[in-house]
Amino acid sequence: MATPIRRKKRSWLLILLFIPFIGLLYPAFYNRPDPMFIGMPFLYWYSLLWIILTAILTAVVYFLGA
Amino acid sequence: MINWVAFTVFIFFFVVVTVLGFVAARWRRGNLDLINEWGLAGRRFGTIVTWFLLGGDLYTAYTFIAVPGAMFGLGVLNGWFAVPYTVLVYPIVFILMPRFWSVCKKRGYVTTSDFVKDRFGSKTLAFAVALTGIVATLPYIALQMYGIQISLAAIGVPLSVSIGSLQIDLPLLIAFLIVAAYTYTSGLRAPAMIALVKDTMIFITLIAILVVIPSQLGGFGAIFGAANAKHAANPTTFFVFLNPKQYWAYVTLALGSALALFLYPHSLTAVLSSNSKNVVKRNTALLPIYSMMLGLLALTGYMAIAAHVNLTTGPLAKFGSNAAVPALINQEFPSWFAGFAFAAISIGALVPASVMSIAAANLFTRNIFKEYLNPNASERAETSVAKWASLILKFGAVLFIIYIPTTQVINFQLLGGIWILQTLPAVFLGLYTNWFNRWALLIGWLVGEVLGTVYFYQAGLKSVYTITIGNFSFPAMYIAFSMIVVNLVLAIILTPIFNVIGLRSGRDVTAQTDYDLEEAMPIEVGREELG
Numbered sequence: 001m002a003t004p005i006r007r008k009k010r011s012w013l014l015i016l017l018f019i020p021f022i023g024l025l026y027p028a029f030y031n032r033p034d035p036m037f038i039g040m041p042f043l044y045w046y047s048l049l050w051i052i053l054t055a056i057l058t059a060v061v062y063f064l065g066a
Numbered sequence: 067m068i069n070w071v072a073f074t075v076f077i078f079f080f081v082v083v084t085v086l087g088f089v090a091a092r093w094r095r096g097n098l099d100l101i102n103e104w105g106l107a108g109r110r111f112g113t114i115v116t117w118f119l120l121g122g123d124l125y126t127a128y129t130f131i132a133v134p135g136a137m138f139g140l141g142v143l144n145g146w147f148a149v150p151y152t153v154l155v156y157p158i159v160f161i162l163m164p165r166f167w168s169v170c171k172k173r174g175y176v177t178t179s180d181f182v183k184d185r186f187g188s189k190t191l192a193f194a195v196a197l198t199g200i201v202a203t204l205p206y207i208a209l210q211m212y213g214i215q216i217s218l219a220a221i222g223v224p225l226s227v228s229i230g231s232l233q234i235d236l237p238l239l240i241a242f243l244i245v246a247a248y249t250y251t252s253g254l255r256a257p258a259m260i261a262l263v264k265d266t267m268i269f270i271t272l273i274a275i276l277v278v279i280p281s282q283l284g285g286f287g288a289i290f291g292a293a294n295a296k297h298a299a300n301p302t303t304f305f306v307f308l309n310p311k312q313y314w315a316y317v318t319l320a321l322g323s324a325l326a327l328f329l330y331p332h333s334l335t336a337v338l339s340s341n342s343k344n345v346v347k348r349n350t351a352l353l354p355i356y357s358m359m360l361g362l363l364a365l366t367g368y369m370a371i372a373a374h375v376n377l378t379t380g381p382l383a384k385f386g387s388n389a390a391v392p393a394l395i396n397q398e399f400p401s402w403f404a405g406f407a408f409a410a411i412s413i414g415a416l417v418p419a420s421v422m423s424i425a426a427a428n429l430f431t432r433n434i435f436k437e438y439l440n441p442n443a444s445e446r447a448e449t450s451v452a453k454w455a456s457l458i459l460k461f462g463a464v465l466f467i468i469y470i471p472t473t474q475v476i477n478f479q480l481l482g483g484i485w486i487l488q489t490l491p492a493v494f495l496g497l498y499t500n501w502f503n504r505w506a507l508l509i510g511w512l513v514g515e516v517l518g519t520v521y522f523y524q525a526g527l528k529s530v531y532t533i534t535i536g537n538f539s540f541p542a543m544y545i546a547f548s549m550i551v552v553n554l555v556l557a558i559i560l561t562p563i564f565n566v567i568g569l570r571s572g573r574d575v576t577a578q579t580d581y582d583l584e585e586a587m588p589i590e591v592g593r594e595e596l597g
Contacts, residue, residue: 024320025320027308027316031313039288040286041307043146044290048358048362051149051354051361052358054156057157058156062347062350
């Protein structure tokens with residue numbers, strides 16, 4: 001078995017993974033109809049947007065090597 | 067009154083998938099008498115296959131039925147929490163699952179219970195985790211059968227057939243026999259292969275729904291207009307926006323469910339079948355594609371409102387709000403596409419039913435059968451027991467869904483969510499530290515389970531409950547969440563106490579380096595990426 005290579009761990013990147021929690025766990029902020037987007041109230045498109053943002057954040061953390 | 071066009075299309079795809087299930091035994095050949103091969107597909111799957119398998123496993127037929135159904139019947143609190151839930155799962159998985167994958171690969175663990183036993187040196191705690199896993203999974207398998215039932219009903223297939231003087235649920239029984247047969251022969255390879263088909267079909271169905279239906283209904287403005295009108299007509303039971311008193315419930319439902327998802331045996335089995343922890347990490351960035359699918363699918367619940375689907379007459383009437391999406395598909399699409407869509411949903415049940423039964427069978431075999439009944443069982447005997455266990459579990463699930471009222475099964479499933487979260491301290495925190503005393507963990511688990519169940523009943527068989535101590539009322543919140551807090555507090559307080567009074571911690575057999583396995587295996591160039 002080859003000696004494992006220890007990559008430099010950038011643990012601070014993991015903080016990025018907390019951002020979605022901040023974005024979604026305070027409904028008072030986004031629980032409203034306006035501003036609308038293609039007829040969707042803010043509550044709904046904001047929630048869907050976080051799917052995309054979280055995927056991007058996760059990809060960033062993965063590639064930068066946490 | 068069978069819709070023959072839809073039925074023919076449905077049967078065609080079902081046959082394709084059945085053939086694949088059996089062919090899968092030869093895919094990436096391995097000795098299927100070994101439990102690692104049958105139960106974990108030899109831990110061989112790369113990024114793409116894992117994406118299909120996990121996606122097909124986590125996003126179940128029940129998900130496709132129940133989430134839009136909840137949106138249709140109750141609105142944002144009960145249906146839309148699924149979106150933040152499915153968003154928050156993946157950062158959690160990114161952090162925890164590579165460690166879990168590593169220690170299981172290093173030590174040859176097949177289940178969470180294997181891990182817990184070695185980490186905390188406690189057979190009792192391991193048994194508690196195994197029991198919880200099995201019991202929480204059973205209603206979930208049953209609900210997949212429910213997904214098939216609804217699809218068949220939507221096509222007009224009679225659910226029950228008279229043979230002689232007996233009423234037999236023949237279609238469901240046939241579906242069960244097919245799944246049981248290929249799961250028995252091929253193990254985890256079967257649902258993995260079928261997931262390739264399932265997920266493709268689901269995405270096609272969803273895209274079709276999104277392309278066709280909103281424009282027919284007048285756009286999202288009109289769809290939300292209809293939802294708002296429903297709220298105006300039912301101001302206390304249906305909500306498009308959250309009432310501030312519901313914020314805690316919404317947040318705890320999302321967070322509690324996100325924490326619980328990867329404690330379920332079927333999620334972990336799919337994770338363990340991948341060939342490296344990086345496959346797991348990559349998938350946390352890729353699986354959100356399914357989350358978007360789920361979010362958009364949830365909105366079909368509101369589309370069903372705007373389309374004025376008829377849920378009061380016809381074969382779908384007995385399914386209540388859960389019939390919203392099937393009714394919408396029947397109403398807005400030609401028969402041939404409806405057949406395709408219902409095949410997608412039903413096949414969408416086969417993948418998780420198969421994985422769940424394998425996962426629960428793995429738990430039974432390793433952590434109950436081998437641990438207590440036959441410690442000297444050979445690997446071959448182990449796998450044989452697992453194969454039969456998986457079959458019996460599926461059969462039990464079919465009986466469950468036929469003879470027990472669906473609302474009861476749904477309640478079991480909700481309870482299962484509360485129960486499984488209580489294994490978080492032992493499993494998730496156990497990945498980082500062995501500080502906890504095994505007896506403290508056990509007590510925390512037990513209190514969480516018992517109190518959680520009591521509160522569920524006191525809430526009227528609902529998952530959200532207002533805990534009151536004297537004159538002080540906590541805001542109404544998800545029972546699983548409040549219970550995990552109680553669980554953790556107990557474990558933290560009792561650990562030092564138990565250590566002092568002599569209830570010793572068990573011996574941790576694992577090593578620090580086990581949790582961070584760098585790839586030691588040569589990667590076949592090019593093949594790894596293709597899974």
